[in-house]
Amino acid sequence: MSSVFQGRAFDRQQRILGYVRSEGRAVVSEIADMFAISPATLRRDLRALEAQRLIVRSYGVFYPTDIGRYETPLEHRHKAKTQERVAIAEAATAMMADVGTVFIDEGALPEDLIGPMRRLNRMTVVTRSVTVAAELGRHSDHDVIIVGGRLRPATMGTVDKWATAMLAELNVDLAVMGTNGVSIERGLTTPDPTVAAAKTAALQAARQCVLVCEHTRFGVASFAKFGELDQVTWVVTGKQLPRAAAQRYGEAGPKILRV
Known part of the structure; x- marks a missing residue:
């Protein structure tokens, strides 16, 4: 029994x-x-x-x-929207106040910026996210440029050579990036190599970078690397990240903002 x-x-x-x-x-x-x-x-x-x-x-x-090993479907992540994500989105949006051009990454947390961004003065927004492009195109005064490429239904983001080639021709003031994992040893990582290539191209096109991620992403190493911590200007995360951990990550290059 x-x-x-x-x-x-x-x-x-x-x-x-x-x-x-x-x-x-x-x-x-x-x-x-x-x-x-x-x-x-x-x-x-x-x-x-x-x-x-x-x-x-x-x-x-x-x-x-093993959160960094896979991608949670966007519809599930939207249902799981937390106060931490809301606070991160508001803080990251405030960093765009004086920006002329900004790149917005694909993913649920970057999509959380759509609402707050409607309050900003007009700017040029470049994105691989069809959702971000459609929502800002319909409900804001921003000039929206969508990066072409193969569409990934899991995140509604574009990838492959068309995306990387277009990003290589651009220069933006600020990139707002998401990530599946961030660690001092392995840097910034994501499960899909095609996504990693597009993220790398976006990082290289930006003068500064804001990384937006929940506290659960720290210490996680996913399959494909797309950047180093010292390429990031700011990391915006939840106050649930311990101060000691924030200090360790800050020593690797970026300024850490816990909200």
Whole structure:
């Protein structure tokens, strides 16, 4: 009887782990009903996964430890929008106040900048994100330039030689970049090499760079490298990143802003 229970618990924990990996995060109060188990049982399962170092808890929210190995679909990340992301977007947008040209990366967190950017004075916005281009084109006075290339449905961003060739011809005042992982040893990383190539081209086209990322991305190394920390002017992240960690990353080059 005990072994049957353990088998069921294992299967349930694997389903929970699959959910955390697909959504990028989990909150007990939000998913207990989804798995038809009590919050107490769900907490036990999450603690068991945490003990196996498959997930990590931060401020009551559970995240997959291998977050840099894959891309969470954008629709899932939009549903998981947090106060941390809102604060990061507002702070990063404030850095564009006196900018003439800006590059906006693909991804959920860069897309969080769309709303705040509508309040800025007119500027030229270059982006690989079809979503950013469409929203700013419809609802702002900014001049929007979309970078051509093959469209990736997972992020609605363009990649491949057309994208990198076009970015190589541009010079922008500021690039606002997202990342799947940032570490002192491995720099800035993302799972897809074609995305990495496009991000590298955007970094090289910019005079300054603001990296926007949640605190869970620190210490993570994904598959493909696209830049070094010393190429970044500012890193804007959540105040959940410990001060000691922020100081270590700051010593590698960028100024760290915890919001």
